[in-house]
Amino acid sequence: MLRKLKKFVYKYLTPTSIRQHHFASYDDYVKAQLETHERKHERVWVQDSELELLAGVIKQEVKQPKFGLCHGVRNGAEVRTLRELLNCEVIGTEISPQAASFEHVIQWDFHKVKPEWIGKCDFVYSNSLDHSFDPEMCLKGWMSCLSPRGRCLIHWSKNHDHVDFGKNGSDCFQGSRKAYTALMEKLGVIDNVIETGIEGQRCIFVCHAKAQTMSKAA
């Protein structure tokens, strides 16, 4: 009953429909992410059909991509598939040390940007923004990595719009599709929104960076 009431308030009465779980410290954030990773490390969230759609959009928008980043890749499924479909260099980030077990996946917190990525990525894809402790800062960093023709592709689903934050708070950013749209529009320009499942339940935002979000190096 309380959950239903919370859901109603969240969905219909909260103007921005954004909810953020705050950890006591960065160490607590990492601990929660690692615990969840441990429980789910064999699962793959993104579907092959969605990656085929994604690769099609990248080919269309960027023509011949050379380098892309995927953030929060768990066991690297999207990295492997996109490397094959696009025939280009793709690196995945994963906060868990298990990253080292997968080719082309590095252990890295996606809130941070490597200097060599700035202005160099033809695409940045993630379905893990819901694990961010600061989604705006995170997205700003991802946008700064885009090459002039690069695209940021953010996967949203109804599961990113819960009233709670998962067992230990690891799904710490929850937002409605409207909230994601507002966030994308704040930092970038939405070129397209691809429906990848039942209409309104799963979609990929395709964006390019606003001039002020692009790197000076690009």
Ligand SMILES: C[S@@+](CC[C@H](N)C(=O)[O-])C[C@H]1O[C@@H](n2cnc3c(N)ncnc32)[C@H](O)[C@@H]1O
């Ligand atoms: C929802 S899962 C997505 C898995 C994968 N993309 C898929 O489609 O199967 C989120 C992943 O992001 C990782 N993660 C969470 N916070 C992260 C961070 N700050 N930096 C990098 N990876 C992170 C988690 O460990 C987890 O593997």
